[in-house]
Amino acid sequence: MGKRAEHGAGTPATLALEKAGITFAPHLYEHDAQATSFGLEAAEKLGLDPARVFKTLLAEADGTLVVGLVPVTRQLDLKALAASVGAKKAVMADPKTAERKTGYVVGGISPIGQKTALPTVIDEDAQLFDTVFVSGGRRGFDIELTPADLAGMTGAVFAAIARA
Template structure:
């Protein structure tokens, strides 16, 4: 992997470049009719979907929290709430998520968000050398080491995914 800005030009890639964090951008042709943005990325990039993670925002007792889980699973809202010390968590309104992150749904990156939010990464990420997350637009994923994802987001690892 190389640390390069290339021509990806998103707040996520800019933040990684400024921080000197190694990443590799991966582009694919996004299909607007795709039912799942994350599964589409895994398929189009020829990846094990367990290595591709989606970025979700939840409202935990009135505080927005970022949950990063494999695209093959779901965010366990009870586990997320417990980890951040909240009584309850619900999925955030997509419009609020877009406003707080500066990204559009389907392209929300956990890196380079407009607002600094508490971030929790599913512990399964630690079992891979590299993982893939949105690069800040539909059709762009970023590959990086889980420890670098943690460093870039200020996040923590915890078991927050449920598998379907």
Template structure:
């Protein structure tokens, strides 16, 4: 009997492939000394930073919620809580975020998380034909259409970002 090997890639790329959603992978050399993973990705890939989105896990009174916002801005916790039907939201502990998503901080993808969480994508994603999100590890981004990002995550668009 031949043992089947798991598909190569990250849980995010495996989930995208299995779903039939079109995407492009973009790898770059990650600098472990960099402070902003998203801005590093934009610079390394030669992409407008507004098209690169970061994935943040929040802890709300309605449970854990994923916020996906442009790397040029910040997550508005009050707006995210309202969009999630919660009264309050705070950033989740990084160790909890890693355990619940299956990814390391700086490489958390909104796609293929170990535990599915409600996902809210900032509405500015709709301004672009494609956006970039983490592919599931530092130095790897996935480019896909914003509507496909919603479809694969079961997410919704809402105004959850504010200027940095």
């Protein structure tokens, strides 16, 4: 993985990683406007094990926005997410709220470089891999980095928040 590579114009995510001196690899692919599962599309187009590709989801846990990162092959367990941040209940956030708070569009929301720093929880399965993939800040662009660097950049904790 190289810190700097040809990845087009910097996104807030890549700029934050570069500023922090974090090694990452950018991965561009041709986004299909008809795609509805952005994470599975990324895994397919990049030829990756989908278990290594994590989707960024926003939920409201007792009224506080929280970011949950889970493998694209699994679902976010809202009860587990709530428990991991000490809340009683969590519901998925409104997509418009998610876009406004993160500065990214749905399908391209990166957990890194968001406009508003939000509590973040990464599914513990991320730790099974040397590197994982998350959105780089726009559709058709993922970044690869270590789970430890991802947690460090987002202030995240690891917890079992994914379900089949």
